[in-house]
Amino acid sequence: MSTRSNTNSGPKILSLSGSLCYLTAAVIINLLYYLNPGLWALLDNTLKWLAWVKTL
Amino acid sequence: MAWLLLVTIIIVAGSAFMVKRLALKSTLDCWLTLGLFSLAGQILILLVAGVCLKQLNRPTVLFLAVAWAGVGLLLSADALSGIKTTRPNFYQQLLRGLSILSSACKHNPPLKVVGLILLLSFIAVGLGVVYLPPYAWDEIWYHLPPMANWYQQGAIAQLPEALQWQDYNPLQVDANQLALDCSVAFNWANVYPLNAELNALLTMVMLDNDMLADAAQLPYVLLGALATLGLCRLAGARLTTALLAAMLFLLTPAVLAHLRVAYADASFAAMVATTLYFFLKWQIKLEAQYALLFGLATGLMMGIISTGLAFAGVFCLASLVYGLWQCQRQKIKCPQLCRQAGLFLLVMIATGSFWYLRTWWLYGNPIYPVTVALPGWSLPGLGSVDQLFMNHNTPDNYRGRSLLLNVLISWLELGEETYNYYSRTRGFGPFWAALALPALIPFTYNALKQGQTPVIWMMGITLLLLLVQPAVWWPRYALYVVPVGLAAWAWLYERLQAKVRLAVTLLMIFNIVVSSGLVLAETLDKLPLAMKKASSCRTFGQLYYQDYAWVDSIPPSNIGYTPMAWIYPLYGGLQHRVQLIDGSTAESWRKAIRQQKVDYVVIKPDYSHYELWAQDSADLLQIYQKGELINVYKVKH
Structure with a gap:
């Protein structure tokens, strides 16, 4: 994430892409929270399935 | 209520005199120190009244509070030291702090909105404390029974239950029953460090009832909010953003839930944050008064739960490493460092060791019932931390799964339990998960890149604490990561593009409305019925x-x-x-x-x-x- 100084005294501001990247991460985590806790059960099962595949 | 108010005012006033003696320049440090001294004073008064005098009653506590205030007054007098110093007026500093806060709120809509949510939440919690009785599992089994027993005995002594169960044989029961048996008063109440619960004891002694017993964690949690503010300021955040982060700490679901139960976990997290803050301040200043405050915070933290002992070890080690490094760089002279180390250790031991020494005396092991087993040296106990706590309490779907995945699911708020005092597989809240946790990455990266020593130490110490913490996925036990996450969020929030910051603000408000509503549901559900009775x-x-x-x-x-x-x-x-x-x-x-x-x-x-x-x-x-x-x-x- 690149930063630039917008004023002489204030903190350096993140670039738009950096800011949006952060916002996107936040929205994705929030979506997981609000919409789909089952998704993690699926991930868990997938990991278990992968572990089982490894044993083959 | 008047007696409780009176004794509180006397203790706080005495502590304020002591704060004046330290001549701290920062207003925030004055507030934090006032909190530390007041809590230390209250603990000392109750221990002297309950353990030494065996007179745990209203007149004795009042007398000791007046003595505390007298000591404060003596310490603050210039005549005692013989040195005339120009110290900032403590009360003026406090008033200045309040006026800064009010003017910060005036032109800051997010602060106003979050402040309003916090106010409403605190009203609900306050009504819950007053109108609803203690009800949560651990408090009715082992946090409050010793307080009630001591209140009735008029002394802090070994519980009769513990004496009856002193010959308990863990080998006669299976693992589940062992954990269950250990959960009750006969064992835990007699061996746990109980600094936080002493707040409940004070309210019992002064009120002659248990109406405010559930508010035991409030003073610690308020101190934790101030420490969060301090950590944010050290991370480079503006006062208004730091203030917002402090309020968000108070609105963390697990913290909010714990404000109405006499547990110890939110208090512990708050004291870890305070210790971390004073550790960083000592690093910056390398002055004796900060060594003293660092030791005081560490001692108070140690006396809340046994994990504090391990955490104190981490802080001691970190300060030793830093001190020696600064000595080598000639930033501090070796004798000066030794004096500060001595002061730190003395204060830490004086304020944090009582419960461990008591348990050591009674059971031959300061952290009984956890067995200490080192090569060639062991102390008696009933089993390991896993045997006594974790095996029984780990959810089935968390067993045998990668620790990292457990942490992710729990910290990212993807557990399926509701918010409550248990806070086992969720409790940090959607705001922290979505907005504070991701902020840690750019925050740490920037600190490493810019060589920001306080932030690097803040992150390093927190990482070390997580490594020594058992069951780190359990939010209630890892609540001390919240202030650090909030410091990262505060730093990043100010650096976001204006439009993105607006979106983040809206997301923040939405999340805290949802999580606070969910946390307070139980209280709000019971309140109407309770208020009619x-x-x-x-x-x-x-x-x-x-x-x-x-x-x-x-x-x-x-x-x-x-x-x-x-x-x-x-x-x-x-x-x-x-x-x-x-x-x-x-x-x-x-x-x-x-x-x-x-x-x-x-x-x-x-x-x-x-x-x-x-x-x-x-x-x-x-x-x-x-x-x-x-x-x-x-x-x-």
């Missing part, structure tokens, strides 16, 4: 479990209980005497009933053989009430 009817039995309602209708009595019945509700708002009735055989149990002169015996029928023994004791016991959870027998005298 007379104060004598707002009891555990009438509001939570009907099985315990009989306690409210009997005159002050001597109640005996057998293992696994909830203990604290039997005190009936501190009007009944409560004691364990136990025995290894039916005959010895019946003998105990006669000898201990109890009027009622409470039995959990599905635990062990007590119910059978009671049914075979028709000459001694008469059934008084059969319930879903417990059976009550009246003793024939």
Whole structure:
């Protein structure tokens, strides 16, 4: 994430892409929270399935 | 209420005099120090009254509070030191702090909105504390029973229950029963560090009732909010953003839930944050007064839960490394460093070691019942941390799964449990998960890139604490990461593009409205019914479990209980005497009933053989009430 100084005294501001990247991460985590806790059960099962595949 | 208010004012005033003596320049440090001194003073007063004088009553506590204020007054007097110094007026600094806060709020809509949500949440929590009785699992089993017992005995002494169970053999029971047996008063209440619970004891002594027992964690949590503010400022955030982060700490679901239960976890997290703050301040200043405050915070933290002992070890090690490094760089002279180290250790031991020494004296192991087993050296106990706590309490789907995945699911708020005091698989809240946790990455990256020493140490220490913490996925036990995450968020929030910052603000407000609503649901659900009832009817039995309602209708009595019945509700708002009735055989149990002169015996029928023994004791016991959870027998005298 690149930063630039917008004023002489204030903190350096993140670039738009950096800011949006952060916002996107936040929205994705929030979506997981609000919409789909089952998704993690699926991930868990997938990991278990992968572990089982490894044993083959 | 007037007595509690009076003693609080006296302790705080005495502490304010002591703060003046330290001549701190920062207003925030003054506030934090005032909190530390007040808590230390309160603990010292109760320990002197309860342990040394065995006079745990209102006049003694008041007298000791006045003595504390007198010591403060003496310390603040320039005449005592013989040196005339120009110290900033402490009260002016406090007023200045308040005026800065009010002017910061004036032109900051997010602060106003979050402040309003916080105010409404605190009103709900406050009403909950006043109108609802203690109800949460651990507090009615082992956080509050010793306080009630000590209040009634007028002294802080070993609990009779613990003496009866001193020969408990863990090898005779399976792992699940071991964890269950250890959960009750006979063991935990007698061995846990209990600094946070002493707040409940103070309210009992000064009010002669337990109305405010559930507010035990409030002073610590407020200190934690100030420490969060301090950590944000050290991370480079503006005052307004730091203030927002402090409010968000208070709105963290696990913290909000804990403000209405006499547990110790939110207090512990708050004290870890305070210790971290003063550690960083000592690093910056390398002055004796900050070594003292760092030691005081570490000691108070140690005295809350046993994990604090390991955490104190981490802080000691970190300060030693940093001190030696600064010595080598000639930033501090070696004798000066030794003096500060001595001061730190002295204060830490003075304020944090009491509970460990007591347990060591009684059981031969400062962290009993956890067995200490090192090569060539061991101390007695009932088992390891895993055996005693974690094996039993880990959710089934968390067993055998990668630690990282467990942490992710729990910290990212993807667990399926509701928000409550248990906070086992969620509790940080969607705001922290979505906005603070991701902020840690750019925050740390920037600190490393820019060589920001305080932030690097902040992150490093937190990482070390997480490594020594058992069950790090359990949010209630890892709550101390919240202030650090909020510091990262505060730093990043100010650096976002304006439009993105607006979106983040809206997301933040939405998330805290949702999580606060979910946390407060239980309180708000019970409040209307409780507020309609007379104060004598707002009891555990009438509001939570009907099985315990009989306690409210009997005159002050001597109640005996057998293992696994909830203990604290039997005190009936501190009007009944409560004691364990136990025995290894039916005959010895019946003998105990006669000898201990109890009027009622409470039995959990599905635990062990007590119910059978009671049914075979028709000459001694008469059934008084059969319930879903417990059976009550009246003793024939």
